[in-house]
Amino acid sequence: MASPCIDICRYDEATGFCLGCGMLKPEKKRWKKDRDQRPAIRAALPDRITALQKAGLATGKAAKRKKG
Numbered sequence: 001m002a003s004p005c006i007d008i009c010r011y012d013e014a015t016g017f018c019l020g021c022g023m024l025k026p027e028k029k030r031w032k033k034d035r036d037q038r039p040a041i042r043a044a045l046p047d048r049i050t051a052l053q054k055a056g057l058a059t060g061k062a063a064k065r066k067k068g
Helices: 025-033 035-054 060-064
Strands: none
Touching: 025 035
């Protein structure tokens, strides 16, 4: 299973979710080491990205762009 990481490792301070892919820092580490956890991690990401977007945050590739 391919990693959902898109190399935009910026995190929302309130939730800890990566703005690029939705993973938490500990999940990124587990992704590399524990293949059995990958389906559960991936399943949580769409709802997280949606929540970040509803909070008005740029996600995915758009999160790479800096404001200002």
